[in-house]
Amino acid sequence: MKRKKYWFLFAILLLSLTSLSQGQNLTLNKSSSEERKTMSLNPQPSSPQDPIDHPIRVVTHLNESNYKELLSMNDSFMNKTGTQVQITNIPDADAYRQLTEALEVGEGPDVMLVNSPWIKSLAVGGYILPVESYQKSTNGSDAISSILQLLEWNGYQWGIPLDMDPYVLVWQEHALQTMGIPDIPQAGKAWKDLMAKQESRKDKKLIAVPAGDAYAFATLMGVMGINPANPSNEGLESLSKLRAELQFIESVNVQDAWTSLKEDELVMLTVPASAAMKENSKSGMLELRLPEQLYVENPFLLRGRSFAVSAQTQHPEKAAEWIAYMTSNHSQQLWSDATGCLPVLKEMYEGGQFQFVQPPVHLDQLLKPAEEKTVDSPLEAKWETFSKTAKIFLNGKSTEQEYREAMDGHPKEKTSNE
Template sequence: MRRKNYWLLFAILLLSLTALSQGQDLSQTPSGHEEEDDASLFPQPSTQERTSQSPIRVTVHLSDEDFKQLEELNHTYVTDTGATVELNNIPDADAYLQLTSALAVGEGPDVMFINSSWVRPMASRGYLLPVEFYTSNRADSDTINPLLQEVEWNGYQWGTPADMDPYVLAWNMKALNSLGVTDIPGGISSWKELLSKAKNRGHQQLLEISSGDGYDAAALLGALGTDPLSPSQASLEWIDKARAFMQIDQAEQGADGAQLPLTISAVSEAAESQTANTELRMPEQLYAIYPSLLRSRSYAVSAGSMHAKEAAEWIAYMSSAVVQQQWYQATGKLPALKSLYDDTVFNPAGLPFHLNSLLQTAGTDKDTGRLQAKWDVFVKASGDYITGKSAAADYVEAVRGEAGGS
């Protein structure tokens, strides 16, 4: 009888252990797959606690003048917050190579202030953290949409747009009026009228377009109302006829002491040389289609950063509306926030310069597959065409070829 009780107790104990084991299996997360997926997409920075010997390391790609302005803004941030920030500038032409080489071996900085066109390549190679990872207070609704397009990839945002320095058309209204033209040209017909009056008045030069970096040619073609990669016949005919009135070599500038009616340059340069007679125009519709032409820069956090939280706080300060306005006033680079173009808040350069299309557009992916992919081809083809080294047909054949072709 006692032996039967032992067997009964043993059976009850065995059933209890089996039930307990099954209950534990049902409560577990299967293999932790979700965590593994997140970790592979969003590299986890170290949680090592910061010390006074471990500052936020910020590497930037700026001119010496812009870097000095950033140092002043950073000094204010450090003074106000007590944070420790180490700034390093790489102004060299091979800055992208230097940065990616450091990032590849885990020696990159916490934060980078770089050309927005670098963000996607860096993100695709696993060098950056997505903005969603280190901040929950994204102000992308106030960021100019085409600028956001430059830093988005694979469904995430990988950088915070900070500024832009697009090429603009700077019109000297006094010189323009001397030709008998009272209004800035809009459609191609008014551009033809401008050229006709320049010929009739015996003007030697009508416009300066001398950088040869592709951005000047794109701005001119955009102002003529055409797509640089699919130029209209009318726009090409205008350039062919106007070439004799172009000042292409900067060494020729001011030879006769006269102000040219039109100068095409970066907005930061135009702001420096502005006068009371200057009016700026930007080919916004073209730039809305091809955001890379805006020549923007962005902040990004490296995937290996041990101080993502502190980096996010520094970026939030530097990309704030107040600091973006100060940055513009010091450098001439336009802000990235739409709200700053509200005339009641901010008037860029104090110039008659306003944004319309760029503030309204949602952006497209057109640039990714077209202009950016064949930028080197476009720079050479447009430079040769503007200077008269090649014909319109050669230019069209080059830019309408396969993306990335030569």
């Protein structure tokens, strides 16, 4: 009888253990299902051991000719390394919006090549990685200091510069010599002497400026030694006297302006450096000047492009390898030859290493280490105001006082009788 009781108790115990085991399995299965669901909604990055089957995805914001050159350089990179890189271009004016919308939904590229002033806002938005996180040593560290300032935020560098395309003042030496002037004026009295010589040219204009182009306006003022954001009284007076000697040109008439410059109908022209380089390759004999002090104080005017690595990338090392190839000395020379844009590596302007560029580019202040920057550029903060105010002033439709009041943020209200 006792043995039967033992068997009965053993059977009950076995059933209890079996039931408990099934209950635990149900709980674990439910947990695993939820975990898989979470992982599908929030995919995890691949482990370092996973093979890279997909190409590096790159998005650029370039014109057609520059995009074709980048594709050619990328073909060389892929042939050399075996790494596949897929490049998509967004030439549209709203490229920044398109790019950030893709990044917001997790569909961004691995690498971006965008306008350098975009880098800080992309960093603030959390869209890109600091350079230090994926590239321990970079050619970007040898870049022009003013360019690097555009790429810094919160104590880190967020982009690697590719080029710069600042506006320059272009002239032909022969045109100045016929006026009895040995070289382009620096500032102040020299410009007054040039204006006096200009009086003998009768109906000919002195300088051509792209119509409505604020970058060209700022360059003209910078070459004359005038601070666009806070000009001196003497500077504005000189600019006022120059207004009658300006010829404003539309984009469709730029080639006519080049012809006028060659025929001494014009003496000077303000254009992007890339345009000056391309034109000089056709005819030669051009000289140019960058208003360096203006660019040191306002780096955004250098109009460069920079690479950035997306915070979403799963292949930062491969992205860094591609960027390093595109920013090497050899690639910088190829890019400059093809696009006319200027390199950003300091060493390419030192020791005659940049002699392949014609006309030669002489830099001094931009090659010096940058002083610690504590405030943003006043001109950049007032850029929209400057764009409108400078256009009205240079067209002779406002006074020196009105220009100053507008830039100070309190323009005079005009009455209906004025």
